[in-house]
Amino acid sequence: MFSTQILVQQMARGLAKxxxxxxxxxxxxxxxxxTPGFRAKRMTGFAEMIGDPAPGPRASRPSHLNRPAEYRFEAREERGNGNPNENSVSVEAEMMQAARVRQSHDMALAIQSGFSRLFKTALGRSS
Incomplete structure (x- = not known):
């Protein structure tokens, strides 16, 4: 039970990072x-990056899990969007991405907070 909880916490930390x-x-x-000629960059989504499978069979013990100890994040360049200065940045698209990033971070914090409360309750510390 605890190994699964630790895995979830590790993934939540990875999601926050x-x-x-x-x-x-x-x-x-x-x-x-x-900036003329600047190419916008994008990162692969977290679930795609870790290779999280679609709903289906799950590992029954930690030795079955092939999760990396540390996640490595890399950004890739996007193609131009037709701007005359060859810049591929769309301010609107970046603002939407910023909102999605905020949601991901909030979700990771909620998971961490939930597990913290769970452990405190299990230890008899309700504060």
Whole structure:
């Protein structure tokens, strides 16, 4: 039971780190919105990056899980969007991405908070 909870917490931490890395990419894209020739960058989604399978069979014990100890995040360049200065940044798209990143980060924090409350309750510490 505890190994599954620890795995969920590790994934929540990975999701929070992924959201932070995504926020850095969005900020750099927005900072260079008027830079001629700048190519916007995007990161792969967290679920796609870790290869999380669709609903189906799940591992029954930790030795079956092939999760990395540390997640590595990389951004890839996007193609141009037809701007005359060859800049591929869309401010509207970046703002939408920033909102999605915020949701991911909030979800990771909610998971961590929920497990913290669960452990406190299990230990008899309700505060």
């Amino acid at each position: 992924h959201a932070a890395a995504q926020q850095v990419v969005v900020a750099k894209n927005l900072a260079n919105a008027d």
